[in-house]
Amino acid sequence: MAARGQKAIDPDGGYYTDIIRVFCFAPDSASFLAVESFFTRYRNLVVLAAVLVVQIMGLAIQVRRFGSGRNSLDVRDGSGVRLIRLWAEAVVSPFERGIHGTGQGAFWLWNNYADLRNVRQQNQQLKQTIDRLRLEQAALLEDARQGERLQALLNFQQKYIYSTLAAQVIGSSGSELSHVFYIDKGENYKLKPDMAVITGNGIVGKVRDVFPRTAQVLAINDQTSGAGVILQTTRIRGILRGDPSGRLMVVGVLSDERIQPGEAVLTAGGDLIFPRGLPVGVVDKVVPDPVHDGFIDIMVKPAAHLDRLDEVMVITSTQPRFNEQEQKDIDTSQAEKGADAQAIQNQIRDQLKASQIMAEHLPGLMVPNLPPDQQPLNDTSNPPLVTPPPQALHPDRFTPGNAPGPPGDASGTTSPVTTSPGEQQKQPKPAPAPKAPPQGNP
Amino acid sequence: MKLLGADDRRDMEIHRYPLLVYALVPLAALVLQAWLPRVLGRYAFFDLPLVVTIYFALGRRSPIQGTLMGAAMGLFEDALTHHAIGVNGVAKTAVGFIAASTGIRIDVENHAIRVILNFVLSLLSSAIYYAVSRGMLGLDLEWNWFTQLFIAIGNAAIALVLFPFLDRLQIRD
Structure with missing residues (x-):
């Protein structure tokens, strides 16, 4: 010893x-x-x-x-765990910011130098684009307002994106099993957990944890991620999540032959995180669910480049109506392009009026004031309409109705169709049959 | 592979480094591990903190130091993910201990042995991670062994380049 x-x-x-x-x-x-x-x-x-x-x-x-016997991590970290994450992030993020800032600075210098040569031409093109977009915006304004009114009637709260915050991606988790990344905005920009993160191409993820100067974003291709999505054409709903390889898939879908590759996948809006209608990606292929019979997994090609994210936008607020900036844009559009927009609106209004007039003059199959089950088209209480046979200009014995009847038929006519007395009165009387020439005359 | 006796072990050189190397190399590994996947995307098949843990454990030949370093690196990695803190910690703690214990008994100056050790210990780390997540914690974790295989290959390749570079930083008497 x-x-x-x-x-x-x-x-x-x-x-x-x-x-x-x-x-x-x-x-x-x-x-x-x-x-x-x-x-x-x-x-x-x-x-x-x-x-x-x-x-x-x-x-x-x-x-x-949990009660089902399955184990899971707490969605929200405890104070001790969060403290450890905070320390780790505080150690790593300054270096990540430094590397990112240096790279961005060099890129910015070179890019600005190159861009300055064409900036005047681009400015002209952008002005033209703005003019065109303002015109389109004014034309679409009425449709949007009408949509809002209809949604209000249906008591449906459609969430529009109210405000976004641009952020830079500065780092990742470093683990292939954890698809999270860090952005350079945090509590200092009033970010909160569960805010949606998007790019111009589509959704990216949601804010999972917020630190003083950074925030951790859980990407949509993580295994623990989840978002409600809907297929654009077939309107089939499912849950979006990631597989172990980081690919996107929609799970919980019953087998359906209508689902074809290339169909767009959008957010469904039911998860209270992503506003409805944002692009997610397109259907890549459909594979059978290995666990559940009769179900399929839809592999999705993401709209956003999840592997190469540089800049993202955090949706900091959603609003059921136009926000101030949008209203200001609309007013500007109407003021500057009012005449053009008015002309388009007048043209649309004239077209609508013409279609209404035409609808009034045409025999209507649909009566706007009646419920669907009492529409004339579906009403079976009325007798079927009978079209009278065309009348001959010069009736003879071969004319329908003038043929001699069977023996005993005094009238000498057949009446297969029952007509109302009024109709009988309206029907022109058949011309008398020509008299037969006298026979036996010398 | 040469097995060493007790006398050989006594005479074996313990690698010593400046204090700054002990601080900066693991930190650089952690920062690069967090930053490089942003550049390389899904092709970031490596685990730099694990490579650095194995290197220092093999060089120092101290199971306690290997254990503590593995635990620190693993916990740090866990803290940057959204998973439970400690899964990587347990895996890298075990790997650090095993690497240091192996370094006592095996001549690890040979590059080929180092590469093979990195490959094997990377797979072992993945296996421990999987066992802790699924077996011990019962978490619903889907697993892809091919990805882990690629990571083990990547670690071995990085070790081939990184270890000779780090050897130059050691203090020589």
């Missing part, structure tokens, strides 16, 4: 410099020597076990068992 402070060789082969005497045993007691011998001999294993036990206890605190 080595003395205190003496260098010794570990029986396992390693070196150590000092034997640390702990516990409250007397230095010369036999029990102390036994414990010291044990810790000396198995010091490496004891340290390993202690470190592992501490970590496992920490894991046990973070995992919760």
